[in-house]
Structure formats: structure tokens, C-alpha cells
Amino acid sequence: MNRHLISAADLTKDDALLILDTAEELAAVSERSVKKLPTLRGRTVVNLFFEDSTRTRISFEAAAKRLSADVINFSARGSSVSKGESLKDTALTLEAMGADAVVIRHRASGAPHRLAHWVRGSVLNAGDGTHEHPTQALLDAFTMRRRLGGIEGRRVTIVGDVLHSRVARSNVLLLNTLGAEVTLVAPPTLLPVAVHTWPCQVSYDLDAVLPKSDVVMMLRVQRERMNAAYFPSTREYSRRYGLDADRLARLPEDALVMHPGPMNRGVEIAAEVADSPRSTVVEQVTNGVTIRMAVLYLLLGGAV
Ligand code: CP
Numbered sequence: 001m002n003r004h005l006i007s008a009a010d011l012t013k014d015d016a017l018l019i020l021d022t023a024e025e026l027a028a029v030s031e032r033s034v035k036k037l038p039t040l041r042g043r044t045v046v047n048l049f050f051e052d053s054t055r056t057r058i059s060f061e062a063a064a065k066r067l068s069a070d071v072i073n074f075s076a077r078g079s080s081v082s083k084g085e086s087l088k089d090t091a092l093t094l095e096a097m098g099a100d101a102v103v104i105r106h107r108a109s110g111a112p113h114r115l116a117h118w119v120r121g122s123v124l125n126a127g128d129g130t131h132e133h134p135t136q137a138l139l140d141a142f143t144m145r146r147r148l149g150g151i152e153g154r155r156v157t158i159v160g161d162v163l164h165s166r167v168a169r170s171n172v173l174l175l176n177t178l179g180a181e182v183t184l185v186a187p188p189t190l191l192p193v194a195v196h197t198w199p200c201q202v203s204y205d206l207d208a209v210l211p212k213s214d215v216v217m218m219l220r221v222q223r224e225r226m227n228a229a230y231f232p233s234t235r236e237y238s239r240r241y242g243l244d245a246d247r248l249a250r251l252p253e254d255a256l257v258m259h260p261g262p263m264n265r266g267v268e269i270a271a272e273v274a275d276s277p278r279s280t281v282v283e284q285v286t287n288g289v290t291i292r293m294a295v296l297y298l299l300l301g302g303a304v
Pocket residue numbers: 052053054055056057127133136260261262
């Protein structure tokens with residue numbers, strides 16, 4: 001496996017399956033009363049977050065601690081970044097403190113790639129701008145595999161603000177590697193110009209695609225990244241692209257409803273759908289810790 005995890009495209013099918021299988025073994029640890037393994041004792045993991053996060057930041061911290069690594073949490077807010085310190089100088093400072101792995105979230109697409117040239121340790125992309133979020137795709141694949149028994153040949157529909165979604169891009173790449181058939185559904189204004197080069201289908205008609213879906217993954221409308229009006233109104237968006245109880249009823253009986261979080265309840269997903277037994281939203285968070293344990297274990301060459 002590559003030393004870094006920057007893009008889902010870095011993973012071969014064998015790499016991805018190794019991560020999913022390792023996570024399956026590590027899941028047992030998370031179910032024990034003492035959730036700790038000595039695997040990464042003496043190793044240091046730095047969480048370098050330049051953008052807000054709840055799930056990813058906390059789960060990387062929990063994952064590293066469950067493997068007995070030392071964890072340094074860095075948040076741009078309250079650091080010398082506010083005095084103008086660059087990413088490179090911040091990285092070199094952390095490197096001087098002996099980081100074996102740097103987990104980075106940054107608003108700039110490509111920041112983890114740059115960082116990988118400056119530090120000796122492994123770099124793990126925890127979300128870079130609108131580019132990629134590979135561990136989210138891995139935890140989504142892990143959730144699907146656990147629930148559906150396999151991913152090969154499964155039909156996954158990803159709905160909503162694809163344009164601003166690093167989750168969508170990483171999921172399309174990873175799910176394609178794992179043999180799923182992916183369809184993106186979005187208004188034309190919320191699709192990237194180059195979407196025709198992605199290994200997936202595109203549709204504008206959610207109601208037509210739902211009955212043929214094993215999984216429907218709803219994406220958050222990312223208002224904080226929007227600098228123009230991408231749809232007439234929130235009400236109109238929900239009417240055409242939101243998942244409500246009526247649409248839920250059109251899904252096959254065993255189909256899953258996923259959302260990476262955070263959710264805009266009442267916009268892309270109705271509260272009753274988010275809280276329904278079909279929804280894997282909470283399970284995805286639990287699986288996030290397990291997947292990040294597996295990734296840290298494999299990249300840092302831990303020994304059981
Ligand atoms: N899914 C996800 O990346 O959530 P956070 O922004 O809370 O980390």
C-alpha cells in the first residue's frame with residue numbers, strides 16, 4: 001500500500017479490500033469494554049484541522065487512541081496560522097515534534113498532496129476543499145458491505161450537491177474500484193463540468209432512479225461553498241431532490257439510506273427519513289472510527 005492516503009484513486013481493489021477486511025477484524029475491539037490495542041504505542045499522530053469538523057476529527061482521534069498512539073490535535077483557530085504562518089511552516093513545526101502521521105483537513109483542494117512533499121510521516125487526507133475525502137468513502141463502503149453483504153454489482157445512487165462534494169468524488173472512485181454501479185442525481189447546476197469523465201452514470205430524475213437503487217446516499221447542500229444561486233429556492237430543491245417519506249417508499253425494501261453528515265434536515269433529507277430504520281447515519285459514524293483505525297494501522301505498519 002502507498003505510504004499516504006490522499007485520494008480514493010490511490011487505492012487498488014486489493015488495497016481497498018485489505019482496509020475493509022482489517023476494519024472488520026478491528027470492529028471487535030470497538031465492541032469490547034476496554035477499547036484499546038497496544039499496536040501504535042510510541043507513535044505520534046497529528047490531527048491538523050484548518051476547516052471545521054465533528055465526525056472526522058473526533059473519530060481520527062478516537063482511532064489513534066484505541067491503537068495507543070500519542071495524539072496531537074491542532075486547530076487553525078487559535079494557532080499561529082492567524083498570524084499568517086504558512087501550511088509549510090506549520091507542517092515543519094509539527095514534523096519537528098516527531099509526527100509519524102499527519103491527518104489534514106484543509107479548505108484548499110490539493111493541500112494534503114503538497115503536505116506529503118514536506119513531511120516524512122504518512123499523510124492522510126481528512127477532506128480537502130471540494131476534492132476528496134477518502135476515509136469517508138471507505139467508511140461508507142464498509143457500512144454498505146456490512147449491511148448488504150457485498151458491494152460488487154450493487155447500484156448506488158448519490159444525490160444532491162455533487163459540485164461541492166469531496167464525499168461524492170471519493171465515493172464514485174472507490175465504489176467503481178469495488179465493482180458497484182454508481183449514478184449521480186443532481187440539478188445540472190450542481191454537477192462538475194467534467195462529470196462525464198467520472199466512472200458513473202448521471203441522471204436528473206430522482207424518482208426514476210430510486211426503485212433501481214440498493215443504496216441512496218444523500219449529500220448536504222453546502223451553502224458555505226456557494227457564491228451564486230444554484231437553485232431557485234430551498235423548497236424547490238427539496239421538492240425535486242430531497243428524500244422524504246414518499247420517496248423512501250419507492251426504494252426497494254432492503255435499500256439503505258446514507259448521509260455523510262452533517263445533515264440539513266428538511267432540505268436534502270426529511271427528519272423522519274434520517275431517523276428511520278433504513279438510515280445508516282449513526283452506524284456510519286461508528287464505522288468511521290473502525291475504518292480510521294484500520295487505515296492508521298496499515299499505513300503506520302502497526303504490529304498486533
Ligand atoms: N462527514 C464528515 O466529514 O463530517 P465532519 O465534517 O463533521 O467531519
